Amino acid sequence: MLEERSAALGVRIRVADADADIETRDRLRASFERGDLKTWGYGEAYADAAVDPMRILREARSVVCVAIPYARPAPKRAGALLGRVSKYAWSRDYHVRVREILDNIARHIDAVVGRGITAIACDTAPVAERARAARSGLAWIGKHTNAIAPEFGSYVFLGEIFCALALQPDPPLAKHCGSCRRCVDVCPTGALRGDYTIDATRCIADLTQRVDAIPRALRPLLGDWIWGCDLCQDVCPPTARAGARGDAAFDPFDEDLAHPDLQALLVLRSGTYKRRFRPTAMGWRGAAVLRRNAAIGLGNALDRAAIPALGRALREDPHPMVRGAAAWALGRIGGPAARRLIVQAEASEGDPAVLEEIVAASKGFSPGVEGLE
Numbered sequence: 001m002l003e004e005r006s007a008a009l010g011v012r013i014r015v016a017d018a019d020a021d022i023e024t025r026d027r028l029r030a031s032f033e034r035g036d037l038k039t040w041g042y043g044e045a046y047a048d049a050a051v052d053p054m055r056i057l058r059e060a061r062s063v064v065c066v067a068i069p070y071a072r073p074a075p076k077r078a079g080a081l082l083g084r085v086s087k088y089a090w091s092r093d094y095h096v097r098v099r100e101i102l103d104n105i106a107r108h109i110d111a112v113v114g115r116g117i118t119a120i121a122c123d124t125a126p127v128a129e130r131a132r133a134a135r136s137g138l139a140w141i142g143k144h145t146n147a148i149a150p151e152f153g154s155y156v157f158l159g160e161i162f163c164a165l166a167l168q169p170d171p172p173l174a175k176h177c178g179s180c181r182r183c184v185d186v187c188p189t190g191a192l193r194g195d196y197t198i199d200a201t202r203c204i205a206d207l208t209q210r211v212d213a214i215p216r217a218l219r220p221l222l223g224d225w226i227w228g229c230d231l232c233q234d235v236c237p238p239t240a241r242a243g244a245r246g247d248a249a250f251d252p253f254d255e256d257l258a259h260p261d262l263q264a265l266l267v268l269r270s271g272t273y274k275r276r277f278r279p280t281a282m283g284w285r286g287a288a289v290l291r292r293n294a295a296i297g298l299g300n301a302l303d304r305a306a307i308p309a310l311g312r313a314l315r316e317d318p319h320p321m322v323r324g325a326a327a328w329a330l331g332r333i334g335g336p337a338a339r340r341l342i343v344q345a346e347a348s349e350g351d352p353a354v355l356e357e358i359v360a361a362s363k364g365f366s367p368g369v370e371g372l373e
Contacts, residue, residue, distance in 0.1 A: 001112060002064065005105055010247060012067040012149050013105070014170040016136035018053040018060040018162065024131040025051040037200050039210060050126040057119040057162035062169070064109070064118075064161040065129075065136040067147070068101055070094065070246040071155035071239075077259040081306060083297045084259060086205065086228025087155060089281040090252040094157055097249045098122050102159045109163060117164035129158040137170040144183035144232035145198045148175075153239030155246065183232035188221040192232060204229035208293050209285055213321055213353070216360065219296050219328060226260060226293040227282050253280070262301070263309045265294035266326075288319040295322060299329025307333060311341040315348075323349070324357035331361025339365050 006013040028047035031037060053060040071087060088094055099122050106118040121127045130147045133139045139147035139156070146154040150173070177196075184194040191202035200206045204221070205228045207214050214222070233239050252258040257280065268277075273287035282290065295313060298306040306329070313326035327345060330338040342365075346358045 001108070002105070005108055006066075009101055009104065010069070011101060012138060012152060012156075014065050014133075014136040014138040015167045016063045016065055016132050016138075017169045018063050020054075021051040021128065021131055021135065024128045027131075028128065031197065034199075035201065036198060039201055039206055046126050050128040051131070053132075053162050056121055056125055056127070056160075057164065059117070059164035060119075060162045062163045062165060062167040063132055063136065064105065064163055064167070065133045065138040066102060066105065066159045066161070067133065067138050067149040067152060067156040068098055068159065068246075069149075069152040069156050069242070070250040071153070071242065071244045072246050072248075072250050072252070073244050075252055075255045075258050077255040079261070081262045081298060081301055081303060082259045083224045083226035083262050083265065083294065085226060085257060085282070086230050087250075088157070089227050090258045091250045092253070092279055093281050093283065094250070095122055095281075098157050098159050102161055106161045109161070109165070113165060119162045121160045121162065127160055129160055132160060133158050134172060137172050140173045140175040141196060142183065142236060143177045143181060143194055143196055144192055144236060145196060146233060146236075148236070148238050150238075151242060152245050153242035154233045154236055155239060155242070180237065182235040182237070186231050186235045188223065188231070189218055204231075209289070211285060211289060211321075213324055213357075214292070214296065216328065219325075220300060220332070222293075222296055223300055224262075224297045226262070226265065226290060226297055260294075262294045262297045263306060266291055266298065266309050266313050268294075288322055291317065291319070291322045292325045295325035295329045299325075299332040302333055304333060304335055304337065307335070307337045307341070310338075314341060314345050320351040320354045323351070323354045327354065327357040327361045331364045334364065 002013045025047050032042055049055045053063050102120040106120050109118050110116050133147045134141050139149040142148045148154045149156045181194050184192045189202040191199050204225050208227050268287045268291055277283045310326045310329050314323050317323050342362055349355050
């Protein structure tokens, strides 16, 4: 039944039991205690709920785990001062397609049984989905902490169907990363420890979604990523071997969403944001976060052609977080024009946090020297 459905949908399906996963609960608690996920404010209550399928469906006896491949070829776009977006976020919000597939499978199970016995989860409730996927043999967990599904690699969306029917569980996969640490070595921020854990507060994917200022020490390490990061997955051997296995639903809306013009993004306002970005997975944090990320990307480009745009953002952007990022970017680029804009802003800026950014940026200039130290 499930094998035929998985082939028809182009996904991978395996079954896990619905027992509470105490080992995963303890690992989650340990990660919370280390502060690995403090950006998101998780605590013990989350850990308790995430490992217990009966919190989703009281009658749960099985969990049908689904891996949906989404890797698609990246479009090529020529030009200077372009950013990068993670593959998962450049198409229509993936939750829509994942829910469609989960609903399809759940309705099929209900129809075979003759009554409704299922409930689906797709970021709608706490679920330790990678651990449950590993428990089912759907995938194994790599040192980059992503689930790696045979044939698909790690570019997979995970979903779960909680079922009141006691289905036969599949065995876990006897796989691991061995001595490979390519993902660990490629991570610019050192977020990956190499022991299958991650300090998510240093992960570029996490940093680009923060709604407060990104720590200054980490900003140069973001490079041109303006939403998410694919570096650890791109170098993962099973993921590289899998290639682009996703269906056309995960193609970018257009080249600009995959490689946005950073100067255009720096002036993004709510109307354009709602039209262009709200339908994607980037559409939940607000326009100011993307403008902040664009400013950091321009600073990392070290291209003085971006100075006028950054100067306007420093003077005119309504959000202090964006003005602060623009000040940092000008200080990073350096040069006389950037220095003049920093000096002018210091005289007129009234927000304390932005003033702190301006002062920090000013310290990068040597006294009497038109440029950076």
